[in-house]
Amino acid sequence: MLKRAMFRWGQLCSRVFAVEFDLRTEPLYFTLSSNTQVLPHTHQQLFGDEGKLFSLHVHCDNRTEKARTHAEIKHKLSVTLSRDCDVFEASSFIPDVKNSVVKGFFIRDKSTTTLSEDMLKTLQQSKSVCVFSYKREGQYCWQELWSPVNQVEESVRQYITPAAAAEHHPSTLNIRNSDVFYCMKEAYEVLQECTDIIPESKEVLKLVDEQLETSRGDGFPVVVIEGLDATGKTTLTEALRESLNATLLKSPPQCLAPFRQRFDSEPPLIRRAFYALGNYITAAHIGKESLRAPVILDRYWHSTAAYAIATAVGGRVENLPKPGSELYQWPEDLLKPNLVLLLTVSPEERLRRLRGRGQDKTVEEAELEINQLFRLKVEEAYKRIQNPACIIVDASPSPQKVLQQVLHLIRNKMSLVNNQLPTQQDKKPCNPSIHH
Numbered sequence: 001m002l003k004r005a006m007f008r009w010g011q012l013c014s015r016v017f018a019v020e021f022d023l024r025t026e027p028l029y030f031t032l033s034s035n036t037q038v039l040p041h042t043h044q045q046l047f048g049d050e051g052k053l054f055s056l057h058v059h060c061d062n063r064t065e066k067a068r069t070h071a072e073i074k075h076k077l078s079v080t081l082s083r084d085c086d087v088f089e090a091s092s093f094i095p096d097v098k099n100s101v102v103k104g105f106f107i108r109d110k111s112t113t114t115l116s117e118d119m120l121k122t123l124q125q126s127k128s129v130c131v132f133s134y135k136r137e138g139q140y141c142w143q144e145l146w147s148p149v150n151q152v153e154e155s156v157r158q159y160i161t162p163a164a165a166a167e168h169h170p171s172t173l174n175i176r177n178s179d180v181f182y183c184m185k186e187a188y189e190v191l192q193e194c195t196d197i198i199p200e201s202k203e204v205l206k207l208v209d210e211q212l213e214t215s216r217g218d219g220f221p222v223v224v225i226e227g228l229d230a231t232g233k234t235t236l237t238e239a240l241r242e243s244l245n246a247t248l249l250k251s252p253p254q255c256l257a258p259f260r261q262r263f264d265s266e267p268p269l270i271r272r273a274f275y276a277l278g279n280y281i282t283a284a285h286i287g288k289e290s291l292r293a294p295v296i297l298d299r300y301w302h303s304t305a306a307y308a309i310a311t312a313v314g315g316r317v318e319n320l321p322k323p324g325s326e327l328y329q330w331p332e333d334l335l336k337p338n339l340v341l342l343l344t345v346s347p348e349e350r351l352r353r354l355r356g357r358g359q360d361k362t363v364e365e366a367e368l369e370i371n372q373l374f375r376l377k378v379e380e381a382y383k384r385i386q387n388p389a390c391i392i393v394d395a396s397p398s399p400q401k402v403l404q405q406v407l408h409l410i411r412n413k414m415s416l417v418n419n420q421l422p423t424q425q426d427k428k429p430c431n432p433s434i435h436h
């Protein structure tokens, strides 16, 4: 059974394994070979230490089950293992082949307890988890299928062989349709697959279905304000609404608010599909509202994609998909805004504003505070998104100055596309049911 499962990933020897040993450096890459290979210093750091070494990989055909199993294991490892255990994100992939990644973890257990073995034993009973152990012999190290009783049928000893860095970081290979969705159908299908395990999915899909096809003609301008938490989006969007007599919308829309907490606790595949669908509901609202007034949007697809990419991509900013990658392309079926503005402030000013506000942050935002790398990746991903790209706005001056600067940008842009900004009297009666 174990052996069969293993080969369902494709030939093991054509795969590269990556262990995120130190998030500030490249992952450690290795392949498997039947020949012995002296490990270089870099790999000795991982394999050369004392302790028991294991890796486990989640590989099942059902993507929602796979995503949930991976998240459950991650949680279990973090709450159960002792302090003497190091757990690293690990994956196996075929270089530069999309969707070839099998995600998992590498465990280095220096404790004298059997906690990790006990847990692996339980996990291994699941048909979707494959566990390897690593043994050292002088300067060599080999991998074999792990069994608690050392009785794995046909277990083959495969020597660890260092491999060159992949051109595309493995975590970028599975982004499309797992973390970022480029058409509504793909995100919709994910929630359809979860209706049994997450009953709220049905309600979300119903809300999506209720939105009519939207096509936007030559309505009023649509301006998106993006940025990390506490960069001043709420302050600015409110001020713009006043100044331009505009309609203020958000993504995710208010109608999804009751479901947000539920989906925020789900693994990325499901969580990101939820936010992706939120954009399509907001798009339908934009279509209607922009016929009668300018629309200001507090977050839209740039946020969905930038946060998803930055979370999916491990380690350094250099690991992000390269500028120009198709992963930064706006979905073809999602209504495009006329202008996207990215508010930026220095990390120090942002922290000052966060503290001043003193309110609860989402887990992700709390992570931003301690995780400079993540913050840098979100901002960089924002800047790489194309068609429409965002214009960067320095949001460190006073609210009034930021507003003036942004009004200037909007007026410039609108005179270029020949779009009129309305006067107070121009605003047409609104449909209160879609006011957010």
Ligand SMILES: Nc1ncnc2c1ncn2[C@@H]1O[C@H](COP(=O)(O)OP(=O)(O)O)[C@@H](O)[C@H]1O
Pocket: 227, 228, 229, 230, 231, 232, 233, 234, 235, 236, 353, 354, 356, 357, 395, 396, 397, 398, 399, 400, 402
């Ligand atoms: N231009 C500004 N200068 C100084 N403080 C600001 C400015 N804009 C917003 N703030 C303050 O920073 C905090 C976060 O602003 P907010 O508009 O809520 O950000 P966001 O909606 O992006 O999370 C609030 O306390 C707000 O009063």
Ligand SMILES: Nc1ccn([C@@H]2O[C@H](COP(=O)(O)OP(=O)(O)O)[C@@H](O)[C@H]2O)c(=O)n1
Pocket: 228, 229, 230, 251, 252, 275, 279, 299, 300, 301, 303, 304, 305, 307, 308, 362, 364, 365
């Ligand atoms: N259009 C959007 C908006 C938010 N999001 C997600 O929601 C989180 C931020 O939302 P938030 O409500 O905490 O942001 P603020 O409006 O409080 O700054 C991000 O972490 C994104 O993962 C998204 O994916 N797409």
